[in-house]
Amino acid sequence: MNILQQQIKLMKRPLGTPKQEDFEFTQAPIGEPAEGEVLVRTNYISVDPYLRGRMNDVKSYVPPFKLDSVISSGVVAQVVESKSPHFQKNDIVTGMLGWQEYTVAEESAIRKIDTTLAPASAYLSVLGMTGLTAYFGLLEIGQPKKGETVVVSGAAGAVGSVVGQIAKIKGAQVVGIAGSDGKIKYLIDELGFDAAINYKTEDVKTALHKACPNGIDVYFENVGGEIGDAVLPLLNKFARIPVCGAISSYNNEEADIGTRVQGYLIKTSSLMRGFTVGDYASRFREGSEALAGWLKEGKLNYEETVTDGFDHTIDAFLDLFKGANLGKAIVKVSEIE
Ligand code: NDP
Numbered sequence: 001m002n003i004l005q006q007q008i009k010l011m012k013r014p015l016g017t018p019k020q021e022d023f024e025f026t027q028a029p030i031g032e033p034a035e036g037e038v039l040v041r042t043n044y045i046s047v048d049p050y051l052r053g054r055m056n057d058v059k060s061y062v063p064p065f066k067l068d069s070v071i072s073s074g075v076v077a078q079v080v081e082s083k084s085p086h087f088q089k090n091d092i093v094t095g096m097l098g099w100q101e102y103t104v105a106e107e108s109a110i111r112k113i114d115t116t117l118a119p120a121s122a123y124l125s126v127l128g129m130t131g132l133t134a135y136f137g138l139l140e141i142g143q144p145k146k147g148e149t150v151v152v153s154g155a156a157g158a159v160g161s162v163v164g165q166i167a168k169i170k171g172a173q174v175v176g177i178a179g180s181d182g183k184i185k186y187l188i189d190e191l192g193f194d195a196a197i198n199y200k201t202e203d204v205k206t207a208l209h210k211a212c213p214n215g216i217d218v219y220f221e222n223v224g225g226e227i228g229d230a231v232l233p234l235l236n237k238f239a240r241i242p243v244c245g246a247i248s249s250y251n252n253e254e255a256d257i258g259t260r261v262q263g264y265l266i267k268t269s270s271l272m273r274g275f276t277v278g279d280y281a282s283r284f285r286e287g288s289e290a291l292a293g294w295l296k297e298g299k300l301n302y303e304e305t306v307t308d309g310f311d312h313t314i315d316a317f318l319d320l321f322k323g324a325n326l327g328k329a330i331v332k333v334s335e336i337e
Helices: 050-054 120-124 129-142 158-169 181-190 204-211 225-234 262-268 277-296 310-322
Strands: 004-010 023-029 037-046 072-082 092-098 102-106 110-112 149-153 173-178 195-198 216-220 235-243 271-274 304-308 328-332
Touching (some): 004 310, 072 102, 092 120, 129 216, 158 173, 173 181, 225 235
Parallel strands (some): 149 173, 216 235, 304 328
């Protein structure tokens, strides 16, 4: 096909907060699938904080993006032409694909999704990577028990909102920390959190003291920095801290220095453990089924902040660092037909 499509490439390694100039919209021909390949049209793109790490040239759990190359993340797409026996025209699929309007994907790089269970975009949110992150991080490392106090930061975002609701399902008292009064209201009124703290207008240490009279048994860490520090003096004996993310430091140009954690962990025999969702890849089916079950039973709510139009993909990514999203940030590129 000689028809051109738009793509987004990383052109510069961002210094501090990424800027529009670090990226470039380019045009390229839509490819033709060979045997075992499928041509798909992009419907939804997931924008995620962890992509910021991939823009740096440093060793991590995923390799850095190459400069002058198309950025990739979770995508929902529809099959336009299939040269694979496993896919048919109009199938709806998901995979880690490029920020472009069309992709020629190897059949092994995509999987079909069931849109009778939830709208397709949910496979980038509650039924996708962020839902699974919440599920495994909380249940495997956090292990909340009935009556315990669970605190989650980034609480109104994609991962945090699911963490809090699973903790409620497990019978815990849940306290969320987020960055606007609208988000605080959402956590309490819509998601049933027991308390929520606006870290931009309240003193987090004081507010946590008030919201957690029995101390903290689980702290699900999404943001790091001073919020993570504020939790430490309130840890109970044998507390658990799944360390999922530290978005407050992703744009720092210098090392983030804060409270020394050792004393707090020793005194309380607490466990602080980092993880990536990929650690649980062999159990994704179990996680997806549990999340889908809670969704069906009406025990799990989710919100998506959908930005319309491929042209606004970079804006949606940059907005993550301004707290513009409630629930999962997604870009809608085209309609599913
Ligand atoms: P979110 O949907 O939570 O979006 C990011 C949110 O972070 C913003 O809406 C904003 O909310 C908050 N935020 C931004 N800057 C700051 C800051 N300086 N201090 C405190 N909060 C800030 O993103 P995700 O749910 O996708 O990700 C949450 C965390 O989990 C991230 O750190 C991410 O990297 C990590 N992650 C880790 C995974 C893993 O496998 N370990 C997998 C997926 C995500 P607010 O208005 O509240 O400030």
